[in-house]
Amino acid sequence: MPPVDPARERTDKHDLILDAAIDVFAEKxxxxxxxxxxxxxxxxxxxxxxxxxxxxxxxxLTIFEEKMGILxxxxxxxxxxxxxxxxxxxxxxxxxFRQVEDHRALAEVLQIELRLSNxxxxxxxxxxxxxxxxxxxxxxxxxxxxxxxRPDLDPFVLMWAFFGALDEIAMQWVLAKRRDKFxxxxxADTVADVFIRGMAGMxxxxxxxPSRPRTVEET
Amino acid sequence: MPPVDPARERTDKHDLILDAAIDVFAEKxxxxxxxxxxxxxxxxxxxxxxxxxxxxxxxxLTIFEEKMGILxxxxxxxxxxxxxxxxxxxxxxxxxFRQVEDHRALAEVLQIELRLSNxxxxxxxxxxxxxxxxxxxxxxxxxxxxxxxRPDLDPFVLMWAFFGALDEIAMQWVLAKRRDKFxxxxxADTVADVFIRGMAGMxxxxxxxPSRPRTVEET
DNA sequence: TTGGCGACTGAATGGCGATTCAGCCGCTTA
DNA sequence: TAAGCGGCTGAATCGCCATTCAGTCGCCAA
Numbered sequence: 001m002p003p004v005d006p007a008r009e010r011t012d013k014h015d016l017i018l019d020a021a022i023d024v025f026a027e028k029x030x031x032x033x034x035x036x037x038x039x040x041x042x043x044x045x046x047x048x049x050x051x052x053x054x055x056x057x058x059x060x061l062t063i064f065e066e067k068m069g070i071l072x073x074x075x076x077x078x079x080x081x082x083x084x085x086x087x088x089x090x091x092x093x094x095x096x097f098r099q100v101e102d103h104r105a106l107a108e109v110l111q112i113e114l115r116l117s118n119x120x121x122x123x124x125x126x127x128x129x130x131x132x133x134x135x136x137x138x139x140x141x142x143x144x145x146x147x148x149x150r151p152d153l154d155p156f157v158l159m160w161a162f163f164g165a166l167d168e169i170a171m172q173w174v175l176a177k178r179r180d181k182f183x184x185x186x187x188a189d190t191v192a193d194v195f196i197r198g199m200a201g202m203x204x205x206x207x208x209x210p211s212r213p214r215t216v217e218e219t
Numbered sequence: 220m221p222p223v224d225p226a227r228e229r230t231d232k233h234d235l236i237l238d239a240a241i242d243v244f245a246e247k248x249x250x251x252x253x254x255x256x257x258x259x260x261x262x263x264x265x266x267x268x269x270x271x272x273x274x275x276x277x278x279x280l281t282i283f284e285e286k287m288g289i290l291x292x293x294x295x296x297x298x299x300x301x302x303x304x305x306x307x308x309x310x311x312x313x314x315x316f317r318q319v320e321d322h323r324a325l326a327e328v329l330q331i332e333l334r335l336s337n338x339x340x341x342x343x344x345x346x347x348x349x350x351x352x353x354x355x356x357x358x359x360x361x362x363x364x365x366x367x368x369r370p371d372l373d374p375f376v377l378m379w380a381f382f383g384a385l386d387e388i389a390m391q392w393v394l395a396k397r398r399d400k401f402x403x404x405x406x407a408d409t410v411a412d413v414f415i416r417g418m419a420g421m422x423x424x425x426x427x428x429p430s431r432p433r434t435v436e437e438t
Numbered sequence: 439t440t441g442g443c444g445a446c447t448g449a450a451t452g453g454c455g456a457t458t459c460a461g462c463c464g465c466t467t468a
Numbered sequence: 469t470a471a472g473c474g475g476c477t478g479a480a481t482c483g484c485c486a487t488t489c490a491g492t493c494g495c496c497a498a
Contacts, residue, residue, distance in 0.1 A: 013475095031250060035456060036478095045477040047458075056456070115334040153409060157401075160391055161384035161410050168383025169376065182376075190372060191380050198417030232445095254486060255448095264447040266488075275486065 014052050017042045018066070021059050026105035030060060030113040060113065061124070067106055068128035071099060075135055085143030086200075090192040092136055093166060097184035100170045108174050111167065133159050143199070150201035158199065165191050233271050236261045237285070240278050245324035249279060249332045279332065280343070286325055287347035290318060294354055304362030305415045311355055312385060312411040316403035319389045327393050330386065352378050362418070369420040377418065384410050 020042035024033045035056060039046045053059045078095045082088050100107040137159040143149030169191065173184055239261035243252045254275060258265045272278045297314045301307050319326040356378040362368030388410065392403055 034454090039478090046456085047478065048476055050457070051476075112334060115331060153413070154406075157388065157406050157409050158413070160388045161413065164383040164385070164387025164390075165380035166383070167387065168379045171383075172379055187373075187376050190376050194372070194377070194380065194414065194417030196417070197419075198413030198415070200416075253484090258448095265486090266448065267446055269487070270446075 013042075013044065013048070017044065017049055017052055018059070018063055022063060022105050022109055025060065025063075025113050026108040030056075030109075060109075063106075063109060064126070065128060067103075067110070068126075068132060072128065072132050072135070074099070075132065079135070079139075085139050085146060085148055086196045088139045089136075089162075089196055090189065092139065093188040093192040094185060096166050097170065097188045100173065101184050104174065107170060111171050111174060133163050136162055140199070144201075148201060149199045153199060158195075162191075162195055165195075232261075232263065232267070236263065236268055236271055237278070237282055241282060241324050241328055244279065244282075244332055245327040249275075249328075279328075282325075282328060283345070284347060286322075286329065287345075287351060291347065291351050291354070293318070294351065298354070298358075304358050304365060304367055305419075307358045308355075308381075308415055309408065309411040311358065312381075312407040313404060315385050316389065316407045319392065320403050323393065326389060330390050330393060352382050355381055359418070363420075367420060368418045372418060377414075381410075381414055384414075 017038065021033075021038045024037045024041055027033075028037065035049055036046050038059070039049055042049075049059070053062065075092065075095050078091055079088055082091060137155045140149055140153070140155040140158050144151045144153075144155070166188075169187055170184070173182070176182075236257065240252075240257045243256045243260055246252075247256065254268055255265050257278070258268055261268075268278070272281060294311065294314050297310055298307055301310060356374045359368055359372070359374040359377050363370045363372075363374070385407075388406055389403070392401070395401075
C-alpha cells in the first residue's frame, strides 16, 4: 500500500535526514561529516538530501531553526504558572540542562558546531537564540519591576552572562569523557543560586517568599 | 648587511606569519581562509609557511598556544599584590575584557574559530585554557579558605560559570556591528559584582566597598 | 672564481567530497 | 497495456585548495 498521505511521507524523510545529520555532525563535526555519511545513516541516497535541503549548510541551519523552536516552546511551558522571578531563574537553568542531558547529540551540534563559522555567527543572525535568551531577560525585567532584582543591572548583560555560564558548563559536560562525573541538575541549582543572590536587590516584598536557594551540598 | 642574528630573522618570519594568520582567520574564518591568503598578507610565498608550520591546523594551534601563554602570564601580573579575593575577581574580569578589546582579531579567532571542530575541543585538550581558568578557581579556593566565599560552592563550577559569562559577553561584543555600543569595562564590573555577591558567604569585611556596578546605558 | 648551502619561491599536483543529473522504479490513469 | 509522473538513486563531475618540490637567489668559504 502506498503512503496514504504524500506530505506525511515527505515529512518523514525530512526528519529522517535531520536526525541522521545530528548524529553524524555530533560524531565527526560538521566539516568532517560527509553528505554520504548522512545519507547512509538516514538510509537514503546522497542525492535525496538535495531534494529536501539546498546544501550541506542548509541542513545545519535547519537543525538549528527547528530544534530551537522546540526549545523555546518548551521553556515557556516549563515556566508557566510560576510567579516568583527567582524561582523562574532556577527552573530556566534546570530546563536548559535537562534538554542538554536528554538530547546529547543535538546539544553537541548546537554548542560546538554552530559556533563553527562566520556563516552562522556573523552573516546569520540567530533570531531563535535571541528569542530563547529573551525569555530570561524578561524574567529579569519582571523581577526588577517587582523589586526583587536590583534595578541597576542591565537585563541584557545578565542574560548573556547567565546563558554563557549555562552554556560553558554544558559544553564541559558534553566534552567530558565521563558524563556522569557531575550532575547537571545539581550544577543548575548552584549556578541559579549564585545568580539569584547576586541579582537580589532588596528585601522581598511581603508575600513573595524568599525562596531560599538550595545549594548542591546542602540538604 | 645580512641579519646579524639568523635566529632573530627566523623568529620574525614566524611571527609575521602568525600575525597575518590571525587577521585572515578573523576575517574569513579558519576554513575559508586560504594558505595563500595568509602568505600574501605576510608577504611570503605559500611554501614558506610550511617551513615554519607543519600545516594549516598547526598555524591555528600555535596561535592558541602562544597567545594563551601571554594571556596567562598577564593575568598573573595583573593580580599581583591584590589580597582581597573579591577584588581579584573584579580585576580578572577587567583584565579579560581589556585583552579582548585590545586584541580584537585575536579574540575573534580564539572565540569563534577555536570552537570550530573536534580537532580543538575533543581530540586536543586545551591545557592552556585550563591553566587560565585555574587562576580563577584558585581565587575562589582562597576566598573559601579565608571565609569570604561560601564553602559549599564548587570552585570548578564557579570557574566555568564565570568564564562562560565573560566569554559569552565578549563574543557578543566581538560580533556586534557597533563595537562601541556597550563598554566592556563597565560590563566587567557588572558581571564581577553579580558573582561576588552571589558567592559571598558572610558580611563583607569592613573596608571592601560594595562598588556599585554601572549599567550599559548609564553614563 | 667556484661550489655548496640554506632560505625562500610559487606553479603544479592530487585528493577530496559537495553537487549534479541521466535514468530507474513503481504506481496511477487513460 | 501503455504512457506519464513523482520520488529517488548513486556514479561521475568539477572546483577548490592544501601541500609539495624542483628550482632560484644571495652569501660565504675555500
